[in-house]
Amino acid sequence: MDALIRKLEHFSQFTDEERRALGTLSDLPVMVGPRQDIIREGDNPTGVNLIVEGYAIRYKALPDGRRQILGYFVAGDICDLRVFVLKRMDHSIAALTQVAVRVISEQRILDMTDRYPRIMRALWWATLVEESISREWLLSMGQRTAAERIAHLFCEIHHRARAVGLVEGNSVPLPLRQTDLAEMSGLSVVHVNRVLQELRKRRLITFDGQMLTILDIDQLATFALFDPLYLHLDESRGTITKRQPISAVGA
Amino acid sequence: MDALIRKLEHFSQFTDEERRALGTLSDLPVMVGPRQDIIREGDNPTGVNLIVEGYAIRYKALPDGRRQILGYFVAGDICDLRVFVLKRMDHSIAALTQVAVRVISEQRILDMTDRYPRIMRALWWATLVEESISREWLLSMGQRTAAERIAHLFCEIHHRARAVGLVEGNSVPLPLRQTDLAEMSGLSVVHVNRVLQELRKRRLITFDGQMLTILDIDQLATFALFDPLYLHLDESRGTITKRQPISAVGA
DNA sequence: CGCCCACTTGATTAATATCAAATACTGTGG
DNA sequence: CCACAGTATTTGATATTAATCAAGTGGGCG
Numbered sequence: 338m339d340a341l342i343r344k345l346e347h348f349s350q351f352t353d354e355e356r357r358a359l360g361t362l363s364d365l366p367v368m369v370g371p372r373q374d375i376i377r378e379g380d381n382p383t384g385v386n387l388i389v390e391g392y393a394i395r396y397k398a399l400p401d402g403r404r405q406i407l408g409y410f411v412a413g414d415i416c417d418l419r420v421f422v423l424k425r426m427d428h429s430i431a432a433l434t435q436v437a438v439r440v441i442s443e444q445r446i447l448d449m450t451d452r453y454p455r456i457m458r459a460l461w462w463a464t465l466v467e468e469s470i471s472r473e474w475l476l477s478m479g480q481r482t483a484a485e486r487i488a489h490l491f492c493e494i495h496h497r498a499r500a501v502g503l504v505e506g507n508s509v510p511l512p513l514r515q516t517d518l519a520e521m522s523g524l525s526v527v528h529v530n531r532v533l534q535e536l537r538k539r540r541l542i543t544f545d546g547q548m549l550t551i552l553d554i555d556q557l558a559t560f561a562l563f564d565p566l567y568l569h570l571d572e573s574r575g576t577i578t579k580r581q582p583i584s585a586v587g588a
Numbered sequence: 589m590d591a592l593i594r595k596l597e598h599f600s601q602f603t604d605e606e607r608r609a610l611g612t613l614s615d616l617p618v619m620v621g622p623r624q625d626i627i628r629e630g631d632n633p634t635g636v637n638l639i640v641e642g643y644a645i646r647y648k649a650l651p652d653g654r655r656q657i658l659g660y661f662v663a664g665d666i667c668d669l670r671v672f673v674l675k676r677m678d679h680s681i682a683a684l685t686q687v688a689v690r691v692i693s694e695q696r697i698l699d700m701t702d703r704y705p706r707i708m709r710a711l712w713w714a715t716l717v718e719e720s721i722s723r724e725w726l727l728s729m730g731q732r733t734a735a736e737r738i739a740h741l742f743c744e745i746h747h748r749a750r751a752v753g754l755v756e757g758n759s760v761p762l763p764l765r766q767t768d769l770a771e772m773s774g775l776s777v778v779h780v781n782r783v784l785q786e787l788r789k790r791r792l793i794t795f796d797g798q799m800l801t802i803l804d805i806d807q808l809a810t811f812a813l814f815d816p817l818y819l820h821l822d823e824s825r826g827t828i829t830k831r832q833p834i835s836a837v838g839a
Numbered sequence: 840c841g842c843c844c845a846c847t848t849g850a851t852t853a854a855t856a857t858c859a860a861a862t863a864c865t866g867t868g869g
Numbered sequence: 870c871c872a873c874a875g876t877a878t879t880t881g882a883t884a885t886t887a888a889t890c891a892a893g894t895g896g897g898c899g
Contacts, residue, residue: 523730
């Protein structure tokens with residue numbers, strides 16, 4: 338639950354009470370094995386899933402088997418806050434690695450947002466950020482070259498993981514296969530492999546299927562045409578809460 | 589305004605009062621010339637734009653000039669219902685053709701959704717459909733070939749335009765240049781040109797830059813691997829309203 | 840008429856996919 | 870600890886797709 342709070346605090350500051358409320362949103366986490374579906378296309382889910390640990394994905398497949406990953410979730414991300422309106426899922430959600438999820442019922446969400454409008458706004462913000470990310474992916478797909486695309490993805494992962502405290506030094510635990518990167522970027526596995534070699538040769542990153550290390554964050558960002566604005570991680574409005582010392586206001 | 593109601597009624601039925609409320613949402617329409625920006629990246633808009641006539645787009649550009657269209661709006665579409673939460677626009681919105689827009693203030697939206705929860709739900713639905721569309725575009729970009737992509741786009745335009753009454757026979761007014769199609773599909777203009785020739789040769793469509801005619805909708809859909817489910821246009825729950833004759837219930 | 844676009848065509852090149860095979864790695868049972 | 874099977878990564882060769890470059894064509898309009 339910590340990751341959720343940590344993430345949302347990039348948008349707004351919370352009172353201790355709000356923080357406590359966020360902490361009691363759901364029951365115990367459930368483990369889901371790697372590559373297992375969490376929600377399948379066509380389902381009509383009754384709750385919302387909070388990723389506590391691991392990486393999950395949103396994906397969509399064509400009838401002939403071609404498959405595209407549409408986005409990923411890190412700890413603290415909530416899949417489909419909005420699911421209550423549409424009748425049926427038009428895509429699937431799956432665990433990419435071993436994942437811990439907490440299910441949150443619709444009622445719980447409604448209660449919470451009723452009582453704590455600031456939390457509602459923060460959850461809404463998170464949803465909008467997710468949309469913004471998918472727009473950036475569209476830009477990547479349409480305009481960035483293969484190498485830029487992968488480099489951009491790595492920058493994004495780094496920023497998102499850092500926002501929830503998953504980065505140590507410049508390394509992120511990232512237990513993915515190259516196939517996964519291929520499905521995220523719309524490239525073939527072989528090509529992903531070659532792109533990775535290029536990025537390694539340029540000394541921008543190391544990646545061994547378990548851990549991603551960014552060797553030169555500035556150069557990588559430049560190479561990828563990465564601008565973190567779309568992640569909207571710097572929007573904490575510094576709303577006045579109990580924690581902000583009053584003396585600071587008049588000083 | 590008619591187009592908006594017509595669109596929303598694919599999701600829910602309205603009472604006459606709700607319909608009247610929807611009709612008075614905004615002031616007179618403003619004309620925007622083709623290729624003019626409506627909202628620019630970095631802006632912080634105070635209202636929401638309803639497209640009354642013409643086609644508008646969402647787009648995003650890289651610092652070196654590469655540009656990607658992320659989605660388009662037809663009559664009845666509202667750009668950015670959610671703009672009130674994020675600080676700054678992370679992309680731009682522009683008129684693609686001559687466009688008529690009505691600006692709706694935040695306050696007006698809030699009032700309306702307060703008084704008419706069914707309308708709020710419908711607007712929410714529209715937003716979710718837009719997201720669903722952008723997921724489908726991601727799938728297209730990543731997995732569909734150039735020809736499938738363009739064909740799929742045409743199927744989508746046809747369905748969306750039909751949903752607001754813009755289709756006559758199998759023709760949609762579509763005053764676009766091939767450059768526009770290129771920016772929508774992430775292809776070069778030259779390649780779009782060749783793809784169009786292929787689609788014409790297969791007798792699937794005709795398109796002259798003003799009017800799109802779909803010659804064989806089934807074949808086109810098959811070719812494009814098009815499944816209209818993601819447009820969620822068949823979800824009208826048949827909510828009971830004044831217009832539904834009571835006798836029908838017990839009969 | 841002539842100019843400016845947009846569209847079209849052809850030729851060439853670059854990016855990426857595909858196919859096939861080799862190598863490395865992981866976990867398992869003996 | 871080793872052998873082995875199965876999976877993931879890497880490599881090389883080739884094919885395909887789409888981009889780029891360059892040069893037309895054609896239509897609308899001042």
